[in-house]
Amino acid sequence: MAILEARDVHIAFGGVQALQGVDLTLNEGEILAVIGPNGAGKTTLMNCISGWYKPDKGRILLEGRDITGLPADKVAAAGIGRTFQNTAIFHGLTVLENIMVGAHLWMRSNFLSCMLYWNLAQKEEIEVREFAEEIIDFLEIEHIRRTPAGALPMGLRRRVELGRALAMRPKVLLLDEPMAGLNVEEKEDMARFVLDVNEEWGLPVILIEHDMGVVMDISDRVMVLDYGRKIAEGTPDEVRQNPKVINAYLGVQSEAV
Amino acid sequence: MIYRETGVHHTTYRTDMALFRVPLARWSVAGLLVVAVVIPFFATDYWFSAILIPFLTFTIATLGLNLMTGYAGQVSLGHAAFIAVGGYTATILLIYDIPFLAAVVLGGLMAALVGLVFGIPSARIKGLYLAMATLAAQFVLPWAISRVVPLVVPTGLAVAGGDTVYPPRPNLFGLEIDSLFERYFVSLAILVVMTVFAMNLVRTRVGRAWVAIRDHDVAAKILGVNITHYKLLAFAIGSFYAGVSGALMVFFYYGVAHVGEFNLDLSLKLLGAIIIGGLGSIIGSFFGTAFIILLPIFLNISLTFLGNAAGFQVSSGIIAGIENIVFGALVVVLLIVEPLGLAKFWQNVKDYFRLWPFSY
Ligand SMILES: Nc1ncnc2c1ncn2[C@@H]1O[C@H](COP(=O)(O)OP(=O)(O)OP(=O)(O)O)[C@@H](O)[C@H]1O
Ligand SMILES: [Mg+2]
Numbered sequence: 001m002a003i004l005e006a007r008d009v010h011i012a013f014g015g016v017q018a019l020q021g022v023d024l025t026l027n028e029g030e031i032l033a034v035i036g037p038n039g040a041g042k043t044t045l046m047n048c049i050s051g052w053y054k055p056d057k058g059r060i061l062l063e064g065r066d067i068t069g070l071p072a073d074k075v076a077a078a079g080i081g082r083t084f085q086n087t088a089i090f091h092g093l094t095v096l097e098n099i100m101v102g103a104h105l106w107m108r109s110n111f112l113s114c115m116l117y118w119n120l121a122q123k124e125e126i127e128v129r130e131f132a133e134e135i136i137d138f139l140e141i142e143h144i145r146r147t148p149a150g151a152l153p154m155g156l157r158r159r160v161e162l163g164r165a166l167a168m169r170p171k172v173l174l175l176d177e178p179m180a181g182l183n184v185e186e187k188e189d190m191a192r193f194v195l196d197v198n199e200e201w202g203l204p205v206i207l208i209e210h211d212m213g214v215v216m217d218i219s220d221r222v223m224v225l226d227y228g229r230k231i232a233e234g235t236p237d238e239v240r241q242n243p244k245v246i247n248a249y250l251g252v253q254s255e256a257v
Numbered sequence: 258m259i260y261r262e263t264g265v266h267h268t269t270y271r272t273d274m275a276l277f278r279v280p281l282a283r284w285s286v287a288g289l290l291v292v293a294v295v296i297p298f299f300a301t302d303y304w305f306s307a308i309l310i311p312f313l314t315f316t317i318a319t320l321g322l323n324l325m326t327g328y329a330g331q332v333s334l335g336h337a338a339f340i341a342v343g344g345y346t347a348t349i350l351l352i353y354d355i356p357f358l359a360a361v362v363l364g365g366l367m368a369a370l371v372g373l374v375f376g377i378p379s380a381r382i383k384g385l386y387l388a389m390a391t392l393a394a395q396f397v398l399p400w401a402i403s404r405v406v407p408l409v410v411p412t413g414l415a416v417a418g419g420d421t422v423y424p425p426r427p428n429l430f431g432l433e434i435d436s437l438f439e440r441y442f443v444s445l446a447i448l449v450v451m452t453v454f455a456m457n458l459v460r461t462r463v464g465r466a467w468v469a470i471r472d473h474d475v476a477a478k479i480l481g482v483n484i485t486h487y488k489l490l491a492f493a494i495g496s497f498y499a500g501v502s503g504a505l506m507v508f509f510y511y512g513v514a515h516v517g518e519f520n521l522d523l524s525l526k527l528l529g530a531i532i533i534g535g536l537g538s539i540i541g542s543f544f545g546t547a548f549i550i551l552l553p554i555f556l557n558i559s560l561t562f563l564g565n566a567a568g569f570q571v572s573s574g575i576i577a578g579i580e581n582i583v584f585g586a587l588v589v590v591l592l593i594v595e596p597l598g599l600a601k602f603w604q605n606v607k608d609y610f611r612l613w614p615f616s617y
Contacts, residue, residue, distance in 0.1 A: 050479055051479075052478075052479060072478045072479045073478050073479075073480075073481045073483050073484070075479075076478075076481030077481050081480075082479060084476065088473045088475065088476035089472075089473070089476075090468060090469045090472040090473055090477075091473075092468050092472050092537060093469070093472070097465050097468075100465055101465045101469045101477070101480060101482070102480060104462060104465065104466055104481055104482055105480065105482070107462050109461070111458070111490055111494070114457060114458055114461040114462055114464075115454045115458050115463075116457065117276075117457040117461065121457075121461055121462070125274060125461055125462070126271055126274060129270045129274060130270055164480065168481065
């Protein structure tokens, strides 16, 4: 059963056709890896899904509901949580507060009750704090809960960002290169968290990743983008054998040489 | 106020999330309040009118500006204009026999409304461009005030072309607020309430959304924060604080609503105060206000003293010039070396003693 679908998505920037008729299907409970050479359009596709870019053509459907063209905050409220390729944590907030911002969209207290710290606001703050602590436990970051996020190294920033996205209680999680810039040990931790999120919370995940080892290990299906087009899709093994994929990657390598 | 954390363990999130988490913090705040209550029994008239009352009333304004600029990241060069709106509104309401507290709150609300309108550009522009747009408030509002006020103030109460208005003596529940002593306590009570409100805002959902927008507006939006809503809220609440402080300035400090006081110079001073005190810090607003009030007094005394010692007269023009240089230089230096301002130095002292005697 498809929970998220992108149909025939097109988008151009000036003369650059970043996406040309891309289809994507994410099924309930699966991890879908999106791979492709640099500049293939992976991040652009995520930006279209999360409402940051409006596709020139095509639709985005979440549980069958059309969310194309909704403003990004409404898309978040509809149930799409994500992290960013170039981490985008809130430097001035602590780790705990960063994660609590994730809960912002489903919290209800308005500015008056916040100002008075009355009844609803107080109850809700404590509730959300408890919820955030569960995420903090899960990600094993208890020791830094009161550290300003701006002071953290990359490995922990990526973890905090994952925590923040989880606090949104999303229906779908988009992870844009969550392992970029991490060392081997940190990558293993992150891979474990992604698997746990998927298995224990039953959350479907779209994972953009360059590390083929990780992709082959943890994804159920793989989709390959090149120059804004989908060139292959299937199980990790099928995709690895696909001559088009080999070509795309070899092409990049020979260009790079 | 030294926050010793050693030996303090919270067993519920409720106590861990209290306004002052550590008993020593609670005690030091209590101690500070005691000092605030005792000081006026020893203060001279000069202390009241040159230091204490301006400190209490201006701090409300810097608190508001810090919520807007320090927390939400919306730079405003029009704060003095919103102060003026509050000051005039409250004065006029008092003339029409509206009770004191209601006049102050309504002054704040009127400023909030006007601030909201001048905040609308923030939906589209930010940073320097937004600062320029708020500068418009600083030019438009005093002009509008000088046009509108003569129309609504009964003749005889306004002087100097109609835009200088003396408020009647305010009274609280039938008691006149007249002496410096009384003005001090009424201002103190209102400042305490406004401070608690500000602290509550910044530690809850609203404050987190503001800082999120300030630090990374794209991420904030993609996490579901309605950016425009929270920016406008920052303008409205920041201007509400400005309006309330304006009412108290007019009633208790200046004793008159005079549009010339609320000029660009004041807006820049307040902005400098929160930069020096600490952007995004409640206590920083207190430090910053104390700084802008004490700096001229300190320079005046020390330069006059030095001048006398060296045997020449230091003119007030020179002192004012030096004040501007020192102030400007400090703003620049702090922006470069310590954007968190005096509050950061304070934090360092606290961190040192927090775990004392086990500071390892
Ligand atoms: N906002 C934008 N303005 C102009 N061009 C853009 C914009 N966003 C993306 N592009 C272009 O679209 C193309 C795809 O970029 P995208 O960032 O999606 O690639 P990617 O697959 O995520 O690459 P990487 O692996 O390097 O992250 C690139 O040519 C990029 O320059
Ligand atoms: Mg990318």
